[in-house]
Amino acid sequence: MANKVEFGISQLHVGTYTVDDQGNVTLGAPYHQKGAVSFSPEEQSELTNFYADNIVYWSGYSGGSFEGDLEVAKFDDAFKTAFLGYRALADGGLANVKNATKPSVYIAFQVEGDAESRRVIMYNASLGAITREFATIEEEKEPATETLAVTVTGDNATGVSMASYKPGDAGYDTLFTAPTAPAFAAESE
Template sequence: MPNKKNKVKFNICNVHYALITVDEDGEVTFGTPVAMPGAVSLSLEPNGEPSNFYADGYAYYTISNNMGYEGDLELAMVPESFRTDVLKESLDTNQVLVENANVETANFALLFEFDGDIKKIRHVLYNCSAARPNIESTTNEEEIEVQTETLSITAAPLANGYVKARTGDSTTDTVYTGWYSSVYMPETAEPVDPETQQAAPAKAALSVPTGTAGKTEAVFSSKTKA
């Protein structure tokens, strides 16, 4: 029996972030995803448009220009963990959050999902950065109006070109249920052996080693092998 397919999507929920570390050899490590409760809205627009090279009087070649996405993530309130992990605000001895202009913010993967009429659609943007949210509020009037906080998000390609991934109609249960356990990276099929005419087992572009204190991290190499 074929899988039922979503006809519509609505509601954003289950937002997570996972810190990125890049070593000297260009190997990228994703930390364990951390929940960001209180998602209100997400709006990201494609960044970069194809451009044409003209020769012989017509568009001779179209140049791809996928630079990822840009937009806003609106939350009820930015979690303290995100402020310390990504925006690099620090807690002093009195547990007061301090913002320092001399500290660089961190990049991260952004995971989230949309509800569907059949099944939730889960997404990951691999290489995101966030700008500091505005400081704003208003006085109470006859009714209390909740003041949200908005992060400006830039999602750029990784060095290997990956921008994002999302679950499909036939995504395996293992991948779907483990979406927020570690950052998913695509699996690549090995070429067919000309002698046996059989394909080698699929090779994962992702490994999941166990780090210290039992913390799981997803690791992959952004370098292209010859």
């Protein structure tokens, strides 16, 4: 039974996405970043019109990449070090280093639905800088969250930017432990 609606986000995992000189993709071990609040990837598409005979002769959309914000309660220090280029200081502090080299990553997570949970993976993503707000405590304590800009380019070899799995799919059970690079199923003739 397919979902009629989906809601929530949990089980946020991030890992490195590397491509060697031959174009082979390796997905690094997934890191479980706890405290997922929201993720808002929006597909970026652009209309292209080709004019001939004084009319729009051909029209089509290009797309497949995504941009959005990933919001969590608080990004772990291990996450910052592994994926955002933060470095430990000699006195024990953790430093945000300007112009730090950041690896390309994949992002995997789970959404719930009225019938079943689904798991989603997005390939070849770039992470921006963490934004947060420090505010005084007023009448009620309100937790502050941290947000990270995300751009998903997609897998260069296959063009796959996002894939989703339902329970029973081969990739569902291993998505958060040993995800694989995208590969299309063989087409039968």
